[in-house]
Amino acid sequence: MKYRTHLSSEISEALAGREVIIAGWIHLKRDLGGKKFLIIRDKDGYIQVVISRKEQPKLAELFYELTPESTVSIRGTVKLDKRAPNGYEIVPAEIIVHSRAKAPLPLDVSGKVPADIDTRLRERVLDLRRDESRAYFKIISVALRAIREELYRRGFIEIFTPKIIATATEGGAALFPVAYFGREAYLAQSPQLYKELMAGAFERVFEIAPAWRAEESDTPYHLAEFISIDMEMAFADYNTVMEVLENVVYRAVKAVKEECVKELKILNYEPPDIRLPLKRFKYVDVIKALQEAGHNIKVGDDIGTPELREFCKVVKEDLFFIVDWPSEAKPFYTMPRKDNEMFTESFDLNWRFLELASGSTRVHIKDLLIKRLKEKGLNPESFRYFLKWFDYGIPPHAGWGMGLGRFALMLTGARNIREVTLFPRDKKRLKP
RNA sequence: GCCGCGGUAGUAUAGCCCGGCCUAGUAUGCGGGCCUGUCGAGCCCGUGACCCGGGUUCAAAUCCCGGCCGCGGCGCCA
Missing domain, CATH: 2.40.50.140 (Nucleic acid-binding proteins)
Structure with missing residues (x-):
């Protein structure tokens, strides 16, 4: 049969x-x-x-x-x-x-009895047979296809950069060490430096791949292993790539709303309507608004989660950019503004309090990169193999990275990034 | 890492404040029985649990201490 x-x-x-x-x-x-x-x-x-x-x-x-x-x-x-x-x-x-399945099941797949997320992740394969779980991953798949289509349409090519790397790509986040034929290596925290170099070869590149952070982060929005959607574009500045980003987001949301009617109904959720262009708020204006709302925050500070919650309530926007961040809040490869080098040509894309994506114009001038590395307390010598290519015509470029899981929260209404990750890896969870 | 809340059958919960009426209730599941149109099927019978360790007490699921684990809020973090 x-x-x-x-x-x-x-x-x-x-x-x-x-x-x-x-x-x-x-x-x-x-x-x-x-x-x-x-x-x-x-x-x-x-x-x-x-x-x-x-x-x-x-x-x-x-x-x-x-x-x-x-x-x-x-x-x-x-x-x-x-x-x-x-x-x-x-x-x-x-x-x-x-x-033949063993009985009783460790989890009710039919949806009569709810289970905690902890139980569901332990019994993940059964959990993924539930309507809600399957709806999450269908929506993510549709969104990913739309994202790829939009980037291909704009002349990007899809690449893969190495995930086993020799040194920290940008300092800051802690890396997972890997034993590499008797040498010290790490799992990549980001494709950042490689994708910049690839913009110097292919002009427009993107990558959808995992990244790893060995941080202590223990929240519903952080994972030790996550999928990052990264792009880099030559002969472009942050305004250009912001426009690419908002169009990517627009297309993805549109595709989900059109193709995932059944899934959204299962989840009882409607993704936000998006009108382009998205609002751009200057970092200093956000600080000002927060100060007026009574927050103890000053220019130069990073904007924390409680402040972001407050800010999106005050401005009544769900999806918006915060642009022109101070230099100390952004990594070394972020281009300073020409009119005031205390600030940078940079942006975050926020959905409510959640940072979905961040990007910037990148520094393409070697001497400036070295200066910025030193300001960040990093040793230019350990970036030698990155820096040397800047002797050979790296064009002006800009790019961004977006966390797929966080974007999926906006698309599905899920409250925890573990919901929209097949087998999440966090501080406590390594199995299954 | 800090703060808050929590840990009771396979799953989800009630009980805990106010210790004894708990032989730990309910739903769902599972086993058995009845039932020819269910669609969260129904009805009857049965099954199965107090996170670990210490303490207080005549008596601890319940109070206290420690540990482990979970969830949420923060922090850390491109």
Whole structure:
């Protein structure tokens, strides 16, 4: 017997009387004695199978051996019946059990009893069979495709930079050490330096790949391993790449709203409507607004989460840029402003209090890079292999990086980045 | 790392403040029974739990101390 001839989504009233083979998981069983119902789940949805004790005594016996989440193929006839969900169901002739699930399940997949996120992550594969979980990852996939399409449309090429690196790319964040053939190596915290160099070869590049931070961060918005969407663009400044970013976001949201109607309904969530251009607030004006709201904050300070919560309430914006950050708040490769080098050509994209993306015009002049490295307390010598290429015509360039998980929170309404990460890695979690 | 809250059957919860009426309640699951149209099926019977260690007390799920774990808020962090 073939595994399957039709997905649940391919069965309709038009197939009435036809023999089909469906395949999937046993989602629910309902036993009414003479009539027994199986709800079969596949990647697209659900379909009901009905067994009559009188007419199918052998299958009625088999029914008792079927456990929830077992995988089966069922050969049967499509039958129209007003009493069935959607008006049709399958009358089986044969049921093949491919893999019998142990009972009871460590997690209720059918959604009758909720489970804590901790339990769900422990039982993640079962959890990922739930409608909500599958909706999250469908939405993320649709968004990723839209992001790629928009960047390709604008003449970017997709690249992969090395993830095992010899030294810290930019100082600051702690790195995970790796044993590399007897030498010291690290997992990349960011593709930053490599993507800048690639802008010096391909002009427009992007990368969607994991990055690692060995930070103590323990919040619903940080992970030790996360997917970063990075781009870098030659002959561009931060205004140009901000425009690319807001268009990428716009396209992704549009695609999700158009293609994920079912998923958004499952999640009972509607992503924000986006009107371009997004508002740009100057860093100094944000500080001023916060001071007026009574916060003890001064120019030069980073803007913390409580302050950002306050700020988006005050300005009544959900999605906005904060631009022209002070030099001390941004990394060494960030270009200082020409009119005032205390500030930089830089931006954060915020959704409410959450920093989705950050970017800047980059420094493409070697002497200035060395000066900035020293100001940050970093040793230019350890960046020798990065710096030397700046002797050979690195163009002016700009770029940004966006955290996929954080973006996914905006797209899905999830409250914890672990929800939208298949197998999250955080301070405490290394398995599964 | 700091602050707050929490840890009770497979899962989710009640009980804890005010120690004994707890033989630890409920839902769901699981096992069994009844039931020919369920769609959170229903009804009956059964099954299964107080995070670990120490202390207070005649008596601890309940109070105290320590540990471990979780969630949230911060911090750290391109």
